[in-house]
Amino acid sequence: MSPIQRIADLPFRERDPLALLHIEDEERAAPEDFAGFGYARIPAIHLDDGGPRPPRLVRDALVLGLHSADDGPALADDVELEFWLDDGASVAALLSVFLADWLPRLRAGEAAIVLALCNPHRAALPRPAAAGATPLYYPTGDVESWLDIADDGARRLRLAADAWHLAE
């Protein structure tokens, strides 16, 4: 049994952006599964839907790194999160409940909130009241993180999903 009994007690901590996105090995050619979670304040991140248009650049973003299970329940307007803890225990929580609890504590005047979270059942997420007036972007489908390095050495962080949506 997990010692975590309340969502508020989850060890949801601020992380270095590269650590949050699991980009710590620059020799890795493709994303891999990992269970890390937390949040980071990222000056610029690109949201990629795989289409022909350039990825959407989101500046000054509060990025929440979260996970859903591939075999999680199909919910029309919510996602069941899972938190695999360092002690081997795991707990679940609905995204809506998690955001209601944690967003008020995390918000700090950022320009946007981005959910890095697989949404395998394509739930259409309503806008959480706890987001206030801050735009909140969420994906549908799998989400993977990438670090793109241009010929001139410029770097960009990119989150790839089937589609990105603005919660309304």
Place this chain on the structure above:
Amino acid sequence: MKVLAVTLALAALPAVACTNDRGNDRWATTENTNVKIDWDKVNEAYKQAEGPADLERRINEIYEGDEVISIAVQDQDAKTQVVTGFFDKNSNGTVEDGEKVFSIQRDVTGEGQAQYQTMGYGPYYGYHSPVMSLVSGMLLGSMISHAFSPTYVPVYTRPYTTNAARRGEIHGERSTYRAANPARFQGKPSGTGRSYGNPGRRTGGSPGRSVGGGRFGLTRRPGAPRPARLTA
């Protein structure tokens, strides 16, 4: 997910040459055209399609080969719909042996609930998607969402099939689409003027390169229990 780099000869390929090693690999490649089918996008196209014509358009924008993929849609009963993608090699508007590319079967399983699964055929034999859930209220196109309506009546008890005239239209539309989207084949624009190569979604690219990070989903070990849900 893995990226498959197996090459296959499309025209002369005996089915036995395609083993189940391909399994659920998301990509398949054929040698003669370097054709890739992104199955995630095919599955997504069905979810989002507003009808057979819209599905034809979406599928052929996904498919990167020269052939046009025709579509056959048949409602087998009030619950089950089968969509077949095929190369209509003899242009007779019917699905024949050796022409099938994929099939998608959708089954209504309860009130506001359904599931669907995609299978590959011919050069794509061996691909099979997981059985994917559909729930009323998801972001779905009307081709699926109509099935959740209490007044739903199956429309395609008499099958819809892409006819020769429509194939010509699709070819023209796709040519226009490809001309308008060269970045898909020649490297994706960065929006900054920099070249980041063509990293695609899950692959590295050149010039420039892409470093893979993590996937924000979790795959549970077989038989492992689901954790308890915290409610507050």
